[in-house]
Amino acid sequence: MAVEQQDWAQVVAAATRAPSIHNTQPWRFRATADRLDVFFDPGRALPVLDPTARQQVISCGIAVEFAVVALAAQGKAAEVDLLPDPGDPDHLAVLRVTGAAATGADDAALATAIERRHTVRAPFLPRAVPQELIDRIQVEAGRFGTWVKPITREEEEVATVFLLSRAEEIEQSDPAYLAELESWMRTEPGAVDGVPVEAVPSDDPQARPSNWLIRDFVVGSRERADFLPGQDPDAPPPEVERPAVVLLGTDEDDRDDWLMAGRALARALLIVTVDGVAASPLTQALDWPSTRSRLQSRLSLVGHPQMLLRMGYPPDLPDGAVSGRRPVAEVLDFG
Numbered sequence: 434m435a436v437e438q439q440d441w442a443q444v445v446a447a448a449t450r451a452p453s454i455h456n457t458q459p460w461r462f463r464a465t466a467d468r469l470d471v472f473f474d475p476g477r478a479l480p481v482l483d484p485t486a487r488q489q490v491i492s493c494g495i496a497v498e499f500a501v502v503a504l505a506a507q508g509k510a511a512e513v514d515l516l517p518d519p520g521d522p523d524h525l526a527v528l529r530v531t532g533a534a535a536t537g538a539d540d541a542a543l544a545t546a547i548e549r550r551h552t553v554r555a556p557f558l559p560r561a562v563p564q565e566l567i568d569r570i571q572v573e574a575g576r577f578g579t580w581v582k583p584i585t586r587e588e589e590e591v592a593t594v595f596l597l598s599r600a601e602e603i604e605q606s607d608p609a610y611l612a613e614l615e616s617w618m619r620t621e622p623g624a625v626d627g628v629p630v631e632a633v634p635s636d637d638p639q640a641r642p643s644n645w646l647i648r649d650f651v652v653g654s655r656e657r658a659d660f661l662p663g664q665d666p667d668a669p670p671p672e673v674e675r676p677a678v679v680l681l682g683t684d685e686d687d688r689d690d691w692l693m694a695g696r697a698l699a700r701a702l703l704i705v706t707v708d709g710v711a712a713s714p715l716t717q718a719l720d721w722p723s724t725r726s727r728l729q730s731r732l733s734l735v736g737h738p739q740m741l742l743r744m745g746y747p748p749d750l751p752d753g754a755v756s757g758r759r760p761v762a763e764v765l766d767f768g
């Protein structure tokens with residue numbers, strides 16, 4: 434079934450809304466009549482943080498699934514073939530449009546959620562994420578051969594929080610990591626890639642009203658902040674958030690698994706967005722082989738952790754907290 438160029442452009446626009454590590458958007462697309470090829474773009478690599486490109490391939494897996502969702506919303510069924518060219522590991526996926534398919538209400542809702550989803554790092558509102566939603570993303574993860582483990586037991590939470598903080602220490606003392614991070618931070622309004630400073634809290638992550646340490650994006654010294662800047666020192670301390678935290682993992686740990694993890698994550702993120710829940714990845718502990726393997730053993734995991742996700746009901750986002758995307762024309766060729 435041939436797809437019009439303007440429809441491909443719409444599908445790729447949706448795919449590029451995928452979250453990506455440091456908003457590197459490490460992808461390229463090539464559309465022909467009935468197929469969309471997705472490539473990893475090594476020119477946008479993160480050699481310090483992600484030398485194996487694991488997190489960037491996960492990011493591309495999310496983009497692949499967002500494209501599937503966008504095609505479904507256009508009434509098109511697609512088959513996905515991962516790593517179609519054994520000679521080219523950067524050729525990550527091909528989506529073949531197999532025919533027309535009636536768009537269900539779920540497809541339309543998920544497609545709408547693509548635009549509404551943003552990484553929310555601000556403390557979540559004190560309202561629990563329903564267990565039913567966690568159950569749904571567990572089922573969905575299983576469809577992609579991946580698993581989702583909620584971090585609920587106290588000793589697991591303590592171990593995970595400790596490893597996050599250990600990973601942060603490693604990162605904050607690594608000049609190469611900091612230089613790479615700084616090169617992806619954006620201060621100019623309307624930046625098309627990288628992380629806008631407005632999207633990350635400027636206060637000390639250690640001082641947030643949460644026991645979950647988010648990645649520190651501030652390179653260099655920051656002004657000394659109290660518990661929450663701008664707060665009356667006599668006011669009672671803000672309620673500590675209690676986000677739902679889940680770990681998504683795979684049985685094996687190669688590019689194919691990373692792509693499947695990305696696809697499962699895409700579905701999970703859209704499902705929770707439909708229900709008004711936001712997420713932010715907490716991947717510091719997975720960045721480094723030492724903390725990643727300790728997480729594996731401390732949580733007695735059979736398999737490989739790919740993504741730690743903090744979820745909850747978001748406060749209103751300030752203007753500017755939405756990260757940019759490169760124009761479709763920059764990432765899409767018509768073959």
Ligand SMILES: Cc1cc2nc3c(=O)[nH]c(=O)nc-3n(C[C@H](O)[C@H](O)[C@H](O)COP(=O)(O)O)c2cc1C
Pocket residue numbers: 450451452453454455456488489491492550551552553554627628647648713714715716717755756
């Ligand atoms: C594999 C992966 C790892 C990520 N790790 C982190 C992280 O450790 N901390 C964080 O705050 N955001 C993390 N992010 C979120 C990205 O920074 C975010 O997706 C990107 O800046 C684009 O913003 P958006 O999600 O709001 O569109 C990660 C995203 C992906 C896909």
